[in-house]
Amino acid sequence: MIAMALSCVNMAADVYLVCLQHALSTEKEEVMGLLIGEIDSKKVAHISAVVMLRRSDKRKDRVEISPEQLSNAAIQADRLTHELGQPMRVLGWYHSHPHITVWPSHVDVRTQAMYQFMDEGFVGIIISVFSEDKISKEQQVQITCFQSANQSPEGEPPQYIRLEIPLHICPTTCLSKTCLQSMVELPEILFQEESDSYDATTRLSFLSILAQLNNKAVLTKALCHITEVVSGPLVTALEQRRANNIKRCQELASERDSLLAV
Structure with missing residues (x-):
């Protein structure tokens, strides 16, 4: 064994x-x-x-x-x-x-x-x-x-x-600071990957104008995809989390005031 x-x-x-x-x-x-x-x-x-x-x-x-x-x-x-x-x-x-x-x-x-x-x-x-x-x-x-x-x-x-x-x-009760930072960095990492791939094509001297335009269009499409599937949902999720945190803070403040009033 x-x-x-x-x-x-x-x-x-x-x-x-x-x-x-x-x-x-x-x-x-x-x-x-x-x-x-x-x-x-x-x-x-x-x-x-x-x-x-x-x-x-x-x-x-x-x-x-x-x-x-x-x-x-x-x-x-x-x-x-x-x-x-x-x-x-x-x-x-x-x-x-x-x-x-x-x-x-x-x-x-x-x-x-x-x-x-x-x-x-x-x-x-x-x-x-x-x-x-x-x-x-x-x-x-x-x-x-x-x-x-x-x-x-x-x-x-x-x-x-x-x-x-x-x-x-x-299970975790909240999103840690390190994990939140990683989530925010993801769109930047994906953007840099696409940018590096495109920059590599610009150093190819034999590409025609049509090929260069095609590569630029591919880059634009990739960046739009990142915005659609990563950046957009991430912003929405963070906004919802912020709203929930504000609501929770208000509930805790109300509970504190009730306890102090006793």
């Missing part, structure tokens, strides 16, 4: 909300990010923050995390350690599977194994989005949490398998 480095993973509900929002931002390519938190003495990983990553190479079936991105996430984890007064570190990664099964591919399993060489507690999370239930024909979201294990006999090339790790979404 293969021993697991983790007994389970607890993910804060607001972190899950950020990861899901990121996964739903595009159904054409996979997106990715890094998970920040801590592992307690009982081998339980607690995920309390997330770092969305900007893709330098957008592909339908592959995501890559550069050493620079890992380093920047580690710096952010160190900052959160000082802000929250508790140990925080990069302890996992997540990515999306649009229109395909939630289970990790052989590339995902090998990538996970590579991260575990650096940290045996490192965990992977995959969110499957834009998939349709075969019976109800409704859109469904699936999520899985996994690690990798080498199942090869000694002396033979490694053959990695997926080890499923129990994942619990833990």
